[in-house]
Amino acid sequence: MDQMKYLLSTDEHSDVHFLVGDGDAKEVLPAHKLILKNASDVFEAMFRFDSQNGKSENVPAIVILDVEAEAFKVMLSFIYTDDLSELNGDNSMAVLYAAKKYNIPGLVDASLKVPFSELQNVFFAYAQALLFQLEDFANKCLRFICQNAAQLFRSNQFLQIDQNMLSVLLDSDHLLISDEFEIWKAALRWANEKCRQNSMEISSNNCRSVLGPALFKIRLPNIHEEDFSKCVVPSDLLTVEEVLGVYQFNSHPNLFLLGVPGLYSLKFPSHGRISDWNIAKDNKRATIALRIEKMSKFARESVGNSRFSCAVFIKGLAWKIEAEIRKNTNGIDENKCLGFFLWCDSKQGKASNRVFSATFRIVSEKSEAASPIGTLCDCAINRSGIGQGFGNFIAFEELMDPSNGFHNREKDKVTLAIDITVKAEKMEKKSDPNKSKRILSMEIEKMSEFAREIFSSERKSETVYIKGFPWKICAKITTKKGSTDNEKCLGIYLLCAAPEEDSNWRCCVGLAIFRIVSQKSGKDNTIGTLCDCVFDNKSISGFPNFIPFAELMDPSNGFHNREEDKVTLVVDFTMKDEKTEKFVFEQSKSKGTLSMEIEKVSEFAREVLESVRKSETVYIKRFPWKIWAEIQRNGSTDNEKWLGIYLLCAAPEEEDENWSCKCSATFRIVSQKSGIADNKKELSETIYNSESTGWGFKNFIPFGELMDPCNGLYDQNEDKVTLAIDFTVNEAKTEDNT
Template sequence: MLGSALFKIRLPLLAHNEFTAQIVPSGILIAEEEVGIKQYRSQSKMCGGTSEGLLYGPLQFPSHWRNLTFGTIVMDIENVSEFAREKVGSRRFSKTVQIRGLPWKMMAKIDAKIGKTDEKLLGFYIKCAAPKEDKNWNCECSAATFRIISKIFDVQNSTGRLFGKIFNHTADQAGFTDFISFSELLYPDNGFYNRDEDKVTLTVDFILKNAEMGQFSAPKTSDKTIFMEIEKVFEFFCEIIGSERKSETVHIKGLPWKIIAKINADNQDIEKTFGFYLFCAVPKETPNWSRKCSATFRIVSGDHRIWFEGRTFSNEKPIHGFDNFVRFSYLQSDFGGYDMEEDKVTLAIDIYVDDEKRERPDNSIFG
């Protein structure tokens, strides 16, 4: 991190493309910042200076915010009535704000509930726009407050809050899929929308507890974790009860393991639920085998996870799991882990076999 040292950099004559390639290979500085440093300390005539002395112009950006633990992003959505008519998945982004060395953006997105695409919702998110190829970063946002600013004095802002979110390259955004419906947003008497301006103003205030670059890695695919991507989730949801999908086989401790996802229903058959199982796929003709196992079942990018301990897998009972892991309505919520744009969800099971040392994850529940 350069931090306040940005004010003390003295550079030789460098072309801007060389400066970008050699001085800032990390990509932390955005283009405007690179130019700002170059114009502040340079012997280059290209920057308006002279070869006789340094050019001491004002920096084009402040640097104190690099050490701040909080930030605010403001975004005006122009022509919001046109935005509301766009297809589900359409997005608008704010300008980037750099906090703790990471680039942050606000994202507004057109969302809808599964099976109800006629009622469009405003999805409201904060997103860390770190380069996709950089997977070695981690940041905890201890609190974030999302607001739609009221244009009427005696009408309160529409507010939502999140707490304790971890951002990394596999979970780089957090927010609300259904912050407000567009019908509510565009109704002038609610105070958020003015037909003459045709815009709404969104803000996010957030506090970063810590941010690490190059020290913490995002969750890794180890030989003790099975992953499964379910694509076309909406089609899967529409299938009959009992329909299932299976992952590829992963061998752990000499045994073949799979994830099974299944369509179930709650006790009253009112709502479909998501069955989530661990299957030891030893051939049926193999007799007298057994293996004790503990595991954490989780949805990647979601908050829900369940831990079970000391279950015995055998030729008599090769499968363990949860008939009603989550309801489908929860799966598509802000914390469910469902990617509406790509219509997919990623499942994971962390497996501990036999007498391996194991600890129950802090944020899991017993199953």
């Protein structure tokens, strides 16, 4: 290392020289081709293909005008000795430029680690980050500028930024400046300086010209009316129509929200920035609207293009609508759909323990036309910055059809609205910690209206606590599996949500019976059963196609109370401790037999698709195995039910995600009559792992064949069927022994 320092500090053995810098700051710096070529593929290419520099040692210095001499010396010091002692906030961006130009990744990383508070010019750092497409560093620069905007906007460095950067900064919702009027004054100072730099007269026309689109990023409606009248208007930067638009907005903001004709258009954004907590701070309810102008043009844009509304503040949080062009995933065609989402900037305020309910609608342009509606209920505010709503709210073909009354053809616009309620979910945990059984119930009122809502609309029950966990029923409009005409079904789910700060929670429901309560005596409830359902922060359990709406609303079936227009749902469930089953692991044991008696088979056969029964657990090769029996359909056009049988395996809790094992098995429905053989199917050697935990036969046997007494598989007297699986674990391995 000392030898390398010596070579760097002297001209000894140097075979190349660089004339670096511009003007009076030029310096001649000696170097060694071999060292530079080993450090950088750019230098390697320079010396390989530049015949003059590559073959001769007596050549003029290589001229480099775009790199500062000090930055080049820091780069050489890093190449020769890994020394970064001369890297600092004054030169880090110049060093970054040199490191990117000559492709030296280690020096790039070091340049980006200089603290922002030490940077000579954070605006220049942001420009460099954009130039070199350093997205993460650019975001950090922007965040630092926004957080320190009150100070930085008064600096001389601010006056040197270009118009594009000014537009980006003024467009940010996160500028920490106490008053929008201060932003106006900073923009005006910037415009005056740009006029001077370009030898232009400082006039209102020239200032407006240099500001360009940045002028329309200033949120003029948020400036106090006195400051607007005494300072902004006399500057003559605004047209008469723009001034009147601001005045009318401040006088009648609701008229603008409703799109009342005859108003001057508002050319400036009106939503508050992060510091404006006085805006609608205590409101719990609001209506957000988005008018999509030039709708026919928007409809022709590419998938993924969006329009956003201005933000509305509710409970200190900024909410806005997004309308996005998406592909239709509900239908059989691939026509465009309108995605309709609600966004909340949860970073701006306290979002914990708050939930929202929202009704999404397209405002009808015709009094007699019904508006498409979608509903979300008691949703936790998404902290990941993703909108919540409906990906396929309505097909563009339907939206633009004049007979439906959604598209105003004369003005070429569509109006979207969301009625939103934000509340704190405060529920006392009064449940007995030892109580593991509970019945949840929910009445869906105005059922006929709910049935007309769009796919993914939902209703939720009140929350009930069991063993410290909050539980509720969710009813959702879904698409019938296998349907070619988007037939609606009612999906019913059991939801559990642990506190948001605990991302590793986990619990288990041993048995859950889902029912639609009959409104007529003598009519059976519709039932679905789930067993051993594990809940965590990523899962819910239930039946996506519990019952078709046509069947649910048919008065002859007795589920819909037509007089009160309601349906009643019930879930009886029992929580269990996942650690109650303790077994001695026999590492040498590789074969086992699982058996399960399905009792009350005649009742099970009448349950809904995907209802299940599970056996007790048996451990082989340290892995837990059980039988899973499920009601399925074989995919034909009729509604014949089949019994599916699977062999399930899950890694012991202490294993990681890389566990795996191989298993072969014989599935049997045990004969109940002598002289009649078991009904068997063979499963060849199959790999089980964290992504494939269950294998078997989806259509093992039709229920009609299973229940036929002649086949000897069904015990009529005891109303039961016995299943068995003989299996061999041929190889078991985990990450520890591979």
